[in-house]
Amino acid sequence: MPEVENVTPYPVTTWKSYRQDLTKMDLPVRWASDLVSKLHDYINSYHDEFRALSHMRQVFESTIRQNTAEDEPDAPWIEVTNEVDADPAPPWEFYYSNHMWLGDGIDPPDVTKLVGCDCKGKCDPKSETCSCLKRQAPYYSDQDTEIFPPGFAYDSKGRLRTITSAAPVFECNALCSCDDEECMNRVVQHGRRVSVALRKTENKGWGVFATKKILKGTFVGVYAGEFLRDDECERRGLVYDKSGRTYLLDIDFYYLQQARENPESSLECQYVVDAYHVGNFTRFLNNSCDPNCRVIPCYINEPDINKPLMTMFTRIDVAAGEELCFSYYGIDPDNPDEEQVERTGRDGIKNECRCGAKNCVR
């Protein structure tokens, strides 16, 4: 067919060119250097007795609500409870946020490299053209196609179809033409739906507890925090080690390790998420040698394979009242023989592990 000449002085706008224009759009970028600590500085300047007042718990809960009002308006309220000692809330040492905050030397996502699918309405898990599905497929190609037919990472209820491997998830993104509400390949981007509480534990500090039953494969939350280069974290790790508490989480998955072994790899350094100064409830997830959650790498508007979001999903059904935990050491009860990745790297637990699991190995 001959090219149609554009006879008007204005460019012809098609759906495709409209989406290409979106690549010039600015996705919101948050810089760690812009983080504010006004509220916690103010509260920490109060007298100890005032900070110990029980109503500080409500201030903490309201701060969570206020800082997440835009990105998870429908998420269940996070309650803070403590039946162990008199602390009304966790220490006022971090800014509550569900987002990633970029540290020095970290480039924002290059949206000109982001590819969006051309699907209309709901993305079809049997589609032969959906580019998001094509991106997902190689990571699931080793599955038995009888019991695990090709498709998206999620089932129609938004739960992971397999949780027995840390295969990455590629969600539809800001450049996709599918429907934001209807598409089954958009789960993490819609935010938390599970009911959780922050509770003080007997011997591991604060922890995260399910307040309602959570089914296997359910999205729990993004491990939000500062997105940093590994070298920056070496220094931080030494400081955290002294306190015996760390919130560093290495981004180190099997497929990134394989890429790094390739001599032509573009991966300059490893990346790390630090949830000490900024983070959400997932920063309170404790370690377990028999975990009920697992870290899954997830990509939404980030085309760089080295920079996934670290997302938490349940790996088994979790009953109301159970503590949510993951393995800092990459222990995977589904693949016990697999080589373990030391996930928090720098001594996630300085002293002995108090997870209480029968198979506790630390």
Ligand SMILES: C[S@@+](CC[C@H](N)C(=O)[O-])C[C@H]1O[C@@H](n2cnc3c(N)ncnc32)[C@H](O)[C@@H]1O
């Ligand atoms: C990411 S934080 C988890 C939240 C922490 N409990 C708090 O109160 O802020 C990691 C720290 O919690 C403690 N921790 C987590 N799991 C533990 C376990 N199984 N046994 C002992 N301490 C644990 C260690 O101090 C560790 O460095």
